[in-house]
Amino acid sequence: MTVDRIIFLVPAALILGSAVMVVITRKLIHAALWLVAALFGVAILYAILQASFLAVVQVVVYIGAIAILFIFAVMLTRREMLDKGAQTRSNWWLPALLGLLILVGLVFLIIGQPAFGQPAAALPAGLDALRSLGTALVSPDAFVLPFEVASVLLLAALVGAVYIATGNKE
Amino acid sequence: MPFLNDPVNFISGWMRSLLFGWGLPSGLVTVIIYFIGITVLVMFAMVLDIFLVWVERKVVARFQDRLGPNRIGPFGLIQPFADIIKLVIKEDITPTGADKLLFNLGPVLAIASVIILWAILPISSKIFGVDLNVAVLYLVAAGALGTLSIIVGGWASNNKYALLGAFRMVANMVSYEIPMVVVLLIPTILANSMSVQDITQAQSGMWFAVLSPLALLIFLISAIAELGRSPFDLNEAESEIVAGFHIEYTGMKFGLFYAGELLHAFTFGGFIAVLFFGGYGGFFGLEKLGIFSWLNNSFVQAVVFLAKAMFGYWVIMWIKYSMPRIRIDHMLTFNWKFLTPLSLVVLVNTAVLSKVLSGLPGWGYVLGMFLSNLIIGYITVEILRAYGRKQRKTEANPSPQRLQN
């Protein structure tokens, strides 16, 4: 048990524990806040993996925006029924079984690959992950098209969401 | 004198050798030294926070032609300590129906989201927490935690006013985050880096406040909105929703919200200094001259930085105590229809000019940037004036159609 592994296991336990709470908590607002905890754990993992840009973006986008939107939605709809009655379906054991089967299958697959047992090599000397990400996103022979298409996707989402949320007024 | 030039490394080097002498592994030594260093930094921030209570009360008193606290200690300096003792021994009331855990989490998160900002605040070129290469976004991420603290506190109180205040505050904070993030891109472009140390170094010749005064203005406005201070203090609007999201908080928990707000304001003063006024440096090249080389000393830099941060804090207070609160619809309209488009225009302008003017000599670059900002500012004011004139006209003689509706 080296220090590295403990540093990995702490956020991993946070993520899995919070994720379980997200799916079993009865109160929806608590589920949303547990989601925040799980997402924060993922941000810690990104920091461990030396993807610092993704770590902060995870906090800014997921906790600062997506979680806030979830909480707003919970507060807007809560009135009648949210926390009353059963929160899960009566046949909840079926998805549980399915999830377990998928997990067992994936774990077997992963363990079966000896290449996945290797620890990581050090980052190449002089690699600035942040700047290379910027270069990759804008240089024409790399990912400039996905970069622009992501913008179009978000535009479509905004137009669609605004249209749906307000109904066709005109 | 190594201590006077580089105090943090001097002390940490001394402690490192001391702890190695005890036979501890090097990883543990690093953690222990970080722990001690962070504790000292956070304690400094908290003591400063106590002092800020006094500053705030004294300054508001002067603005309102009063004396302010002047009974306990010289100039009332002991007053904040008396306040703290009072807050600690007050009964802590948790209202019925409150969500106990979240109710306690709110104030803790509120102050933690401010304290973690001090990890990246460059107090001087040698005294700072870390030089993160994503520091600018880290500032936004900490703001996200602050938003969360308010919504958690407001929701857990189980009170109509608290929830209303939290809703308003969050709508306000998230809206003004957009111009803030856009404007944060401008120092990033100008310094070609997101690290606050690099941004400070890039301003040793010329402040970014000169290169892009509009960006400074937009950042100041959105920072005040992010802080939830007047004229954007809809979260606590005493005359409408009593005290907003912290209505049910008593004793020390209320004190934590209050302390968090003051420290947040000061910290944002510090970030305004770092991003636009050269932080601990920015002497326009003076420090390179022989007689002014003492400006490079760590302690001098720290004093300069704290003075600039205090000035930023003072400006925020000045605005707070001179402006009336604006209505929530006006506030959101102002953000989405004015500030956000303007910030995007300034961003595009900066990006284009930083490319086009890069061939010019230093003064041409500065002049071009400054003039372009002036032109954008002038056009903006003209558009606003034309809009205002139109508005007044329709109000003076309303068309019959309007009356029917």
Added chain:
Amino acid sequence: MNVPLSWYLILAAALFSIGLFGVLSRKNAIAILLGVELMLNAVNINLVAFWRYLDPANMAGQVFAVIVFAVAAAEVAVGLALIISVYRRRKTVIADEIDLMKW
């Protein structure tokens, strides 16, 4: 970085399974979306871990993770807008009760 890659992959697989369970077992539409978020994050952990362990000089993993952020944001925006819209007309957020395609 003494942790083998498989640990990250197993963590992501577990997170994905938990998310899947949430999506399939929850009645409330908002809770279903929460489960989807967990699944998207599991995918992102995989992408970033593969980037770090297999080919750090090639930024494709991180770029893809960034795109997943955008997709997640779009999904939440439209999904919650739909839920709010349905709620305002039908006064329900239970997924099973939303069984009419009209509106």
Added chain:
Amino acid sequence: MQTNWLYIGIFLVIGIIVPIVPLLFSRLVAPRKPNPIKQSTYECGIETVGDSWVQFKAQYYIYALIFLVFDVETVFLFPWALSLKQFPLFVVLEGILFISILVTGLVFAWRRGMLEWA
């Protein structure tokens, strides 16, 4: 870089401990005499009516929605801003295209009256 994040992690832990200490201290020294009246929810001096779940304007939600999309897009611009220096002018044009798509969304929301506090 890794030690930087270790530092941030320790900072976060201390940042959470620091506010908890006065709360615990206050719990030790402050009186605790709860009674139902004292603990009742505050409502301008009158008795509390109904629960706290008043219906909120959907407009709050619309603003949060627009914010979410804009937040993601502006965050995307940071890698772009960092690579401006090392590429010729076309990178600026890419950014302008990106921003103009962003602005289209804003104009759409504006034209549909989504930005009005109706």
